[in-house]
Amino acid sequence: MRIALDAMGGDNAPRSTVLGALQAVRENSSLEIVLVGDEQAIRRELPGELPAGLEIHPASEVIEPDDEPVRAVRRKKGASLVVAVELAREGKVDAAISAGNTGALMTAGLLYAGRMEGIERPALAAFIPNIKGRATLTLDVGANMDAKPHHLFQYAVMGSLYAEKVLGFERPTVGLLNVGTEEGKGNELTKAVFPLLARTDLHFVGNVEARDVMQGACDVLVCDGFVGNVLLKAMEGTASTIFSLLKQEFTSSLINKVGAAMLKPSLVRFKQRMDYAEYGGAPLLGLRRPVIKAHGSSDERAIKNAIASAVRFVAEDVNGFIQDALQKNQSGESE
């Protein structure tokens, strides 16, 4: 299996990407990783010669985190992120991974990898940690701003299969993000989606309120891209605000510093429970080729885990299962 990795994407690139790739090929001898980016910068991170399993595909440009996605993808055709996705389109690799600009990766995925047959709107997924120690695969978190009922239906099918095949969840539960748990709650969109999901063979558990997501109310959570984006950023913002305020409090006096020092192992353990790196990158679902978005602040372990996700995405033929499932559940598309 061959996987293209945008070596330049992410806050800690190219160090994290190169070292993550190195670990991945050491652990899996049948894997080849194509590092896409500035050859010199990549070689600088390598301990010696290019090891077996790693290749470099030069790319002259880089898309920055704050570049406007659509414009960046159109103008910087030689950017590492774009080239990685193009290699996947051309069939030169089986999957593409980037920890770079999320919008640009989605745009490149749509423009170059293309939509899977029968999928109108691919979705961007994200992981939300929950107290059950399993992440909630949430989609869409921003690819498609004005979703129709059958789009959410397709997200449910795609997310459920990804959770089963890649994350290894048995019969993953699927929830519909809503303002109340009773059927009939919500806006026009969710009211139309509920019966579509109820008549599939998915393990649909009904409406899920935002406050129950971190309690682990479901394994796969579906919503439109606008709402999903708000949900994700609301949670991130709340967590980071609480942590920074707590940090202020904990360092505001000597006695607090001593108290905080005593709690440190606990606080570290707590942060680990919330750690994105465990989940190995979130998929873009509904594209012709597997594309994985690794977290922007990925370290080498997170990159290695993203590579492992891409490997399972390909090896388990998730896209093949999605095609079959969509054909079986045509109901959703006729709405």
Add this chain to the structure above:
Amino acid sequence: MRIALDAMGGDNAPRSTVLGALQAVRENSSLEIVLVGDEQAIRRELPGELPAGLEIHPASEVIEPDDEPVRAVRRKKGASLVVAVELAREGKVDAAISAGNTGALMTAGLLYAGRMEGIERPALAAFIPNIKGRATLTLDVGANMDAKPHHLFQYAVMGSLYAEKVLGFERPTVGLLNVGTEEGKGNELTKAVFPLLARTDLHFVGNVEARDVMQGACDVLVCDGFVGNVLLKAMEGTASTIFSLLKQEFTSSLINKVGAAMLKPSLVRFKQRMDYAEYGGAPLLGLRRPVIKAHGSSDERAIKNAIASAVRFVAEDVNGFIQDALQKNQSGESE
């Protein structure tokens, strides 16, 4: 001024409501509060005879927190929450307050108090604490699930006036909840709302992302009721999950307990910074009569503050200013 208070609504009622009302009339001798509810239960909370400024209006039924709102308001016409709003409609009081079932209060407000002229969709507001120490007045958080652009325009006008007149914010900043800060971001709704807000005389600061709300990006945040409800519950859920996990960690060993004890004054101060009670209840905006929703877990201080909000709502003639502002800014209604 006379204000009706649903004495039976809220987790700590009738103790919190009766004692909160008692404090309010002691501090403001021109105020009369009509306690609506079970006369015996109310009298039981009073230290002696009914003090000056307090009245009891008997109501035989109570709407429970988990009652289905529309059905409850229709069937329990004698419920304390319904009767409080009816007293406002009949002009027997100037405003109504309840800490009970939010959906039922909104329903009673629509059915009995009625919509203000020119307002198609009243909105439910909520306060989100921010690190600047000012709460962000967020609306709509669940009254209207499928909002049109001019509804959000009206929320902005109403929210801004409430923040100015009742909360005392000078030229409050108004933000539009969105998935990115650049103009042109978002779904069809937010793209249509942005130019409407830009051409008002409000202090519009543009799009605000969910992660920046707690950073205090704006004083008034507008969004449709579905998204606002998800935002609010996502933040509540994240905060309560983090606090309960931290509590687990902090009590998991003796050394942790000692460390946590040292930090206790800090943790208490921290919780106060996040305290809903300071903000005194959230308004239902766009109704003919001022109606305030106090937090379900209100203690007597929170009730007293909610009463203070209702007093300012009436005394400052917020509804009159809203009428004037809507006439000045007709632009929004023609879209």
